[in-house]
Amino acid sequence: MKSPVSVLALAAWLLSAPALADLKVFACEPEWAALAGELGGARVEAVAAVTGAQDVHYIQARPSLIARVRNADLVVCTGADLEVAWLPLLLRQANNPRVQPGQTGFLAAADFVTLLEIPVAVDRAGGDIHPFGNPHIQTDPRNILPVAVELSARLGAIDPDGAAEYARLLEDFRVRWQQALERWQARAAALAGMEVVVHHNSWIYMNAWLGLDQLGSLEAKPGVPPSAGHLAALLAQIGSHNPRAIVRAAYQSARPSEWLSGRAGIPALVLPHTVGAVEGADDLFAVYEVMLDRLEGVAP
């Protein structure tokens, strides 16, 4: 019997390429890839596993993603079990010790913001709920800065030669982001108290930021596709209320919200949940600009 072990060890030694100059960031979601781009500038090459057109709950540990994690210096994801169906497997398949949870090279954004809707009891009869709290934190722009501070520190720790540059880029980003937050806050005042219906319960951080009032969701339980019975009940529930929009993300089926839109006479509205999700949401700043533009378009 030949020894496959020694053949493999030799191949590993021959093919282990030296690290390239760029610091490679593997981001689960586009918002963190965009943030790494803002904070790393030319020193960082950031790619996102998920696009704005894809449902982050349903990604598979595809070969291309394994190869990317294998070569990454830093993995940055939302965490809080949002990627539980694929990220743990990806990390184990990729054999990259630098980016395992607990290492400097693994950053879970949800660890650095306050999560909402942490369930008191977890029971799947309540749908596919997240036991650590609602993980869709990026729909509130106030959650971006704390993550940026940590991400910048990690970039500096992994690539000490660039630490000064990363600190400068963080400061630059902080100033621009705070100015934008003030601008957005002024526009938010006009939206406070507006009622909305949502497709999936993934907008609560946006609701908290803008003071929107969520009447209900098209999914009877999180992760269970909308059914005709539940939509009819929702239509009756809307009754005396006056929601201004049925909000969904770009990756969700248009049919349930359009059905309800036709019956209730309320516009169906696609809001950007991340970078690249809708036209015009081309960078982090634009995501919230377009979000506000679209909400103002249906406001009273």
Next chain:
Amino acid sequence: MNRVPFAFFALALPVALILVPEELSAQGVVSGNAFNPSISLILDGKYSYYSDDPDDLVLPGFLADEEIGPPEEGLSLGESELVMSANIDDQFYGFFTAALEDEDGDTEIELEEAWIQTLALPYGLGIKAGKFYSDIGYHNVKHPHTWDFVDAPLAYSVFLGGNYGDTGAQLRWVAPTTQFIELGGEVLRGDSFPANGAANDGAGAFTLFARTGGDIGVSQSWRFGLSLLSADAEERDSGEGDVTFDGDSDLYMVDFVWKWAENGNSKLRNLVVAAEYMHREEDGDVAIEDSGDAEYDGDQDGLYAQAVYQFRPKWRVGVRYDYLTSSNDVDGFAEPTLLDDGDDPYRFSTMLDFSHSEFSRLRLQASYLDTGATDDTQIFMQYIMSLGAHGAHKF
């Protein structure tokens, strides 16, 4: 196969239930069970109809495992699978799964997998050790609850007894390239079909595998792999006919899978096409009860191709084609049934399944099997439910 009496599990189940946290405290109180492993339990039950008695099923031309039988006729329980896994520390990950099966009125427990894996080796290397499903092929690592059809592909049934799992160690390497390239090999005890008897002082089988894959645009992804399983068999029993085999069994495998989803958004609609081809060479001696010994040189081929289309968020439809062919030399005498290579069995299956959520699935399947000697129409109804932790599934 390791089996212990039902009493063992009667002890294990209450322990497992105690380990499940009753609820997570909103106040964030850390109690002793916060570090418990992820636990899930799979429940599987079915109804099976066969136009021919499944106990009489023989696939002429193949020395197959004793356990190739299709699901029991009528109402039956499939495997009830208990899975536990967790990071052990920052260096190791552990995985355990045991299945309970009802057989002829008795409950039996089978240890399916119990292994550890390294998390922190350099150079893209990883080691797995323990009892595990071998990484050969595409279908082999899948547990029954993740199968797209009620039963395994015919080639897996006859060549690997459903799938090949054994005790041993694996070395796997992921290349530092943009293109996904993975190479690996395993040294195994050689206790499970197609090996037997733990030959070579308890290292009776080894495997090699190589695979690559990637994306085509944003909507498509693929994977291609080559594998070899080389096993020594000592006094290996084969199903009906009381045939014992001693010798070498080499299995060569080619696998391919291609997935499509519009914009890569698989939640709404997606298509998965998978195909595998296997070639087995067996060389040694057979002892046939009441007939005597003979030299045996078997060449056999098997393939399957399947397509599963999720056409709405909850609904999937699938078709599968299976084909087997063999060319066997048995010196000395002509064994009339088991080693007869005159017939090429094939099977055509079609299925429809419905998933209310990711955790529940109901399935209807119809198959037509022509073994050359007999033909059989099969109808299955199945439920597969998963309780507890959300297991991630391989590509």
